Structure formats: C-alpha cells, structure tokens
Amino acid sequence: MNQNRALKKYRFPWRENNHFTLLVDGDVFYADMLGAIEQAKTCIYLEMYLFESGVVASRFIDALMAASHRGVNIHVLLDAFGSLGLENSDRVRLQDAGISIHFYNPLQYGRLRRNLFRDHRKLLLIDGMTAYTGGMGITDDFDRASHPHYYWHEAVIHITGACVADWQTLFEDFWKRCTTSRIERYKSAPLPKLASPQPGLVVESRSFTHSEIIRSFVNRIRGAQSRVWLATAYFVPSRKLLKALSRQAHSGIDVRILLPGPHSDHPWVRHMGRHFYSRLLRRGVRVYEYQPRFTHIKILLCDQWTSIGSSNVDRWNFRWNLEANQEVDDPGFACQVQQLFETDFSSSREILAADWHKRPWVSRFKEWCWAKVVRLLSWLSFNRKQ
Numbered sequence: 001m002n003q004n005r006a007l008k009k010y011r012f013p014w015r016e017n018n019h020f021t022l023l024v025d026g027d028v029f030y031a032d033m034l035g036a037i038e039q040a041k042t043c044i045y046l047e048m049y050l051f052e053s054g055v056v057a058s059r060f061i062d063a064l065m066a067a068s069h070r071g072v073n074i075h076v077l078l079d080a081f082g083s084l085g086l087e088n089s090d091r092v093r094l095q096d097a098g099i100s101i102h103f104y105n106p107l108q109y110g111r112l113r114r115n116l117f118r119d120h121r122k123l124l125l126i127d128g129m130t131a132y133t134g135g136m137g138i139t140d141d142f143d144r145a146s147h148p149h150y151y152w153h154e155a156v157i158h159i160t161g162a163c164v165a166d167w168q169t170l171f172e173d174f175w176k177r178c179t180t181s182r183i184e185r186y187k188s189a190p191l192p193k194l195a196s197p198q199p200g201l202v203v204e205s206r207s208f209t210h211s212e213i214i215r216s217f218v219n220r221i222r223g224a225q226s227r228v229w230l231a232t233a234y235f236v237p238s239r240k241l242l243k244a245l246s247r248q249a250h251s252g253i254d255v256r257i258l259l260p261g262p263h264s265d266h267p268w269v270r271h272m273g274r275h276f277y278s279r280l281l282r283r284g285v286r287v288y289e290y291q292p293r294f295t296h297i298k299i300l301l302c303d304q305w306t307s308i309g310s311s312n313v314d315r316w317n318f319r320w321n322l323e324a325n326q327e328v329d330d331p332g333f334a335c336q337v338q339q340l341f342e343t344d345f346s347s348s349r350e351i352l353a354a355d356w357h358k359r360p361w362v363s364r365f366k367e368w369c370w371a372k373v374v375r376l377l378s379w380l381s382f383n384r385k386q
Contacts, residue, residue, distance in 0.1 A: 018161030018200040022336040026142030029156040037063040045125040047077040050137025052085030065097040074099045079119040080106040102179045120321035131159040131167045135298045153295040166202040198330040205323040224302040231258040231297045235273035236314040249284035261289035275367045281353040288348035304334040
C-alpha cells in the first residue's frame with residue numbers, strides 16, 4: 001500500500017525495458033550525440049539551458065541544419081538567459097533552415113522574480129528512440145580541444161527503451177505550454193524486448209512545491225543500506241537533505257560528497273557550500289574536492305540506484321528551475337557510475353576534519369559572509385509572496 005501511494009506522487013511510472021550507458025566528458029558524449037543527429041530520420045527534439053556560439057555550437061548547428069535539409073522535423077527549446085551567448089547569426093542560421101526554435105522566458109526589465117524562473121533541463125531526443133540527458137550544455141567549456149587543460153568534467157546518460165517515450169512526452173507537453181507553434185506527436189516503432197533490460201524512471205521538478213527529484217533524493221538517501229555517493233557542481237542543500245546525509249553517515253553508511261575544488265565557474269557558490277563542511281564532517285560524511293578542473297557532474301548513487309540529469313543540489317535549483325533526471329535501478333549501470341566516482345575520488349583532495357579546523361581565517365570569513373547570503377536568499381525565495 002505504501003509503495004503504491006509513493007508511486008502516485010510521480011508523473012511517470014517505472015519502466016522495465018531500457019538500456020542505459022554512461023558517457024563521460026565532452027569528447028565522448030558530443031561525438032555520440034552528433035552521430036545520433038546524423039542518423040535521425042523523422043524528428044529531433046533539443047532542450048538546453050546553456051547554448052553559446054563557438055566551435056561546439058557550430059558543429060551542432062551544422063548537424064541540425066543538415067538533418068532539416070533531409071526532411072527531419074526539428075524543435076529546439078532554449079532558455080533565454082542560458083542562451084544569451086548564442087549570437088544572432090547562429091539564431092538566423094537555425095531559423096532559415098526551417099528549424100522551429102523557441103526561447104523560454106526572455107528577460108524583462110522590472111520583473112526580477114519572474115526572470116528567476118529558468119528552463120535548466122538538458123535533453124536531446126532522436127526519432128522517439130534515443131535520448132540523452134545529464135549536465136551538458138552546447139558550449140566550448142566542455143570541449144577538450146578548445147580547453148585542453150581546463151575543459152569541464154561532465155557525465156551524460158544515453159537512453160534507449162521505454163523511458164524515451166516519457167522524455168518525449170515531457171518535451172512535447174512543455175513545448176505546447178510555452179509556445180504557440182504546432183508540434184506533432186511522433187509515434188516510434190514498437191520496442192523490441194531488450195537483452196538484460198534495466199529499470200528506469202523519469203522524474204521532474206517544476207517548482208519547490210512540485211519537485212519529484214528532491215523527494216526522490218531524500219527518500220533514497222534515507223533508505224540506503226551501504227552507500228550514498230553524491231556529485232554536484234553547486235552544493236547548498238536544504239535542511240531536509242542535509243539532515244538525511246548526516247543521519248546516514250552517523251549510522252555507519254558510506255556517505256561521500258564530490259564537489260568542485262579550486263576550479264569553478266561560480267567561486268562564491270563554492271564558499272556557500274563550504275559553510276556546511278564542519279557539520280557534515282562531524283557526522284562522518286566524507287567530503288572530496290575535485291582538483292584537475294571544474295567538475296559539473298550531477299549524480300546521486302545510493303546502493304545500486306542512480307539519479308543523473310540536470311539537477312544540482314542547491315536550494316534555488318528546486319525553487320526556480322525546470323529540471324529533469326533519469327533514475328536507474330540496476331547493478332550494471334551502478335557499476336559504471338561507481339567506476340566514475342572512484343576515478344574522480346582518486347583525483348580529488350579529501351577534506352579531513354583535523355585539517356579543516358586549521359584553515360586560515362580568511363577562508364572562515366568568506367564562508368561566514370556567504371552563509372549570511374544563503375539565509376537572505378532563502379528568506380527572499382521562500383517567505384515572500386509571488
């Protein structure tokens with residue numbers, strides 16, 4: 001009874017007939033995504049937060065234009081703020097190729113709170129058969145060739161099987177809600193029974209009051225039996241999530257958090273996150289800071305269950321952003337994720353309690369200041385009327 005009641009809180013059900021593959025870093029997942037676009041026959045859906053003109057954007061625009069010219073129906077949904085770096089010439093190229101493109105929530109003067117609502121989802125869907133999601137953007141920041149030493153570290157999940165239809169529904173429903181242009185519902189061919197199928201669930205977040213993702217995070221952390229490994233680019237957790245992590249670590253569960261180290265696109269968010277280290281370390285949580293470059297990865301691994309997608313672990317992420325994650329409950333995929341974590345732990349600095357208490361006063365002062373900002377922003381976000 002309790003399980004059935006819990007499932008009703010999610011828009012989509014668990015789907016059994018799937019196959020998931022983890023793709024790590026831009027040179028791997030960009031090649032896979034571009035190859036899928038080149039093979040597209042009927043339709044392509046692209047939903048992206050970060051889309052900036054450059055080498056990577058040119059590759060994707062060229063591939064999308066070529067697909068459109070061979071008759072593929074293409075819909076592109078971009079966040080208006082995240083795509084500010086997309087030059088007008090590139091926008092014109094997409095439109096002139098017959099590609100339907102929409103920019104979500106353009107910035108408006110005098111509407112500060114409305115401007116905070118952003119589409120942070122990342123999705124590429126091909127022919128209703130293949131989908132990609134993760135923390136990626138269409139930007140040179142993830143490109144090894146453009147930034148050989150400091151390209152962003154990222155992971156993407158390649159999805160085939162029954163869950164793809166849910167990602168398609170998510171995109172098509174949102175397109176209809178925020179645009180006036182028509183979109184056809186494409187029905188893909190019946191799915192074959194996959195060898196060694198993997199269970200999956202698509203979860204979404206539309207606001208703080210409707211966040212399947214944070215609900216799932218907290219429930220899975222609380223129910224973990226052996227490990228809770230979390231990687232996120234921005235760590236400003238809610239009290240509920242912080243308590244769940246601390247309690248599990250205190251009870252003897254292997255709880256580890258992998259966060260950015262000296263390289264970050266928003267250093268101030270790093271100082272916000274460091275404010276929580278003392279409390280976590282006291283309860284037995286192991287904290288790692290990734291050293292080689294900026295890690296943008298967003299994954300939660302609890303035992304053999306994984307959640308990967310667009311969602312970071314910060315309070316405003318669930319308040320203001322549209323998010324979507326793919327959940328997988330499978331030991332084989334968990335093994336792929338475990339290998340990624342272990343590789344990244346070996347390239348990280350573990351924050352030890354004894355060393356942390358000896359950190360310089362300058363660091364302590366920055367953390368104290370940004371902690372005050374956290375409280376102020378939380379008050380503005382959650383206590384004022386819309």
